Amino acid sequence: MSGLKKSADAEAKRHLAEKLICREVQVSTLLSVFGEPHHYSFPSLFIYGHTATGKTYVIQTLLETLELPHAIVNCVECFTSRLLFEQVLNQLQGHHPSPENNYSSFTFCNTFNDFVRLYKQLTHNQGLQNQTVYIVLDRAERLREMEVNLLPGFLRLQELTQENVTILLLSEIVWEKFRPNTGCFEPLTLYFPDYSKVDLQKILSHDHPPEYSADFYATYINILLGVFYTVCRDLKELRHLVRIHYMKVQHFFFSSYSYYSVQS
Structure with missing residues (x-):
């Protein structure tokens, strides 16, 4: 069994190395913090960096590849605490609002006290009490605009529930601007720096279509970055530019090939 586990771990690490390019330092830090699934992890992590630096993608890929129980919620979509609580509980329960259930949630949850109680019930019913559960709150700066007890409560969720749960807060602002005035448990912080030009070259080149070498x-990516890197360093926008200009490059080569074929 241990041999199978080591083989599975090696395969997972290989998969992570292929998908999480230029984020080796952050991935290594996160894996160290996570530890073994049955070990208590750090109660809360604050992960920050500019947009398109891979925060959400890295966290989601890690949790899915390692098959760790988790819920990922975008705080922009949850403009009330009730929506936030119910989305977390829905995901941990495996409940999906749909036409068949009239888009209803797994359960109603209006207050943080209700959330703590329902979370404990759910983890015990699902048999999750002996492993770390990860709750990811993306765009977490929106929590500052919600109830004053919400952020301190999430940061102390491990203490309040007496369960092995870790809160991951993802944000584009630093913790000093995020810290509430009421005082709260200080999370472990992890910074995702902007991608360098070399990083962007490596990531974008990795997406090459199979029909071309x-x-x-x-070479095409290097030329494109030479034009756009000084004015745009956002990976999402650069990927969009790569796609639209690559279609033009394809059209140019196809037209040139057709012309020379006719001439010959």
Whole structure:
């Protein structure tokens, strides 16, 4: 069994290395903090960095690849605490609002005290009390605009529930601007820096289509970055630019090939 586990762990790490390019330091730190699934993890992590630095993608890929129980909620979509609580509980229960259930939630949850009680019931019913459960709150700066007890409560959720749960707060602002005036448990912080030009070259080149060689596509990416890097360093926007200009490059090469074929 231990041999199978080691083989599975090696396969998971290989998969992570292939998908999480240029984020080796952050992935290594997160894996160290997570530890073994049955060990108590740090109560809360605050992960920050500019947009398109891979925060959400890295966390989601790690949790899914390692098959860790988790819920990922975007705080922009949850403009009330009730929506936030119910989305977390829905995901941990595996409940999906749909036409068949009239888009209803797994359970109603109006207050933080209700959330603590329902969370404990759910984890025991699902047999999750012996492993770490991860609750990811993306765009967590929106919590500052909600009830004053919400952020301190989440940061102390492990203490309040007496369960092995870790809160991951993802934000584009630093903790000093995030810290509430009421005082709360200080999370462990992790910074995701902007991608360098070399990083962007490596990530974008990794997406090369199979019909062209990797060297050809890397050359195209290098030319594109030479034009746009000084004015745009957002990975999402650069990926969009790569796609729309690559269609033009394809059209140019196809037209040139057709012309020379006719001439010959």
